[in-house]
Amino acid sequence: MKFAISIGVFVWTMAWLVYELPQKSKVKKIELIIILVLSIEQVIIIGQAARGEMSHFNISSILNAVLFQIMGIAILINTIMVFWAFLLFRKVDTLPKGYKIGIQIGMVVFIIASLEGYLMASNLRHTVGAEDGQEGLYFLNWAKTYGDLRIFHFLGLHALQAIPLFAWYFSRENTKPVMVFGIFYFFLSLGTLWNAMAGRGLIVFP
Structure with a gap:
């Protein structure tokens, strides 16, 4: 369910962002490839759940290992599509400056x-x-008492929404506040990775 929600938010966000790009033929390719690879990702996740198998980190059989590798390739291709969109935004001159830089930083x-x-x-x-499966936060399941690499992954991925939204609502024409917020957001997210790599859990108050 978490992956379905995350993928849903991502594809809506990309649709919102690439709408601003004038290179419509290239945008169409980006959109179709993203739809294809994330559909593959979601089908594998649902299929593995239906089989009673883990979708991630599962190399217990040749089939499970191959499916896990396909998911990794799909995500790499999706990431390349975002990078392609990032490059296309460099040529856009019709957007407010703060908003444009917010999209790029995100x-x-x-x-x-x-x-x-x-x-x-x-x-x-x-x-x-x-080992995975430790006691975690409600719904998110981030480990409370051990390092969890998913926290940075989550925060960083959602920079795609957080930073452009900040730019649009608070600094549409001014790039400096957007850059400060973007840098702050990145280093705050990076701090959770450093904390996780050290094996430290989240500070959770009862």
């Missing part, structure tokens, strides 16, 4: 956080200092 942070997923894949786990 995409850069998204790309970094997306690639961080391969750190989890290489470890075949998202928990640092213990």
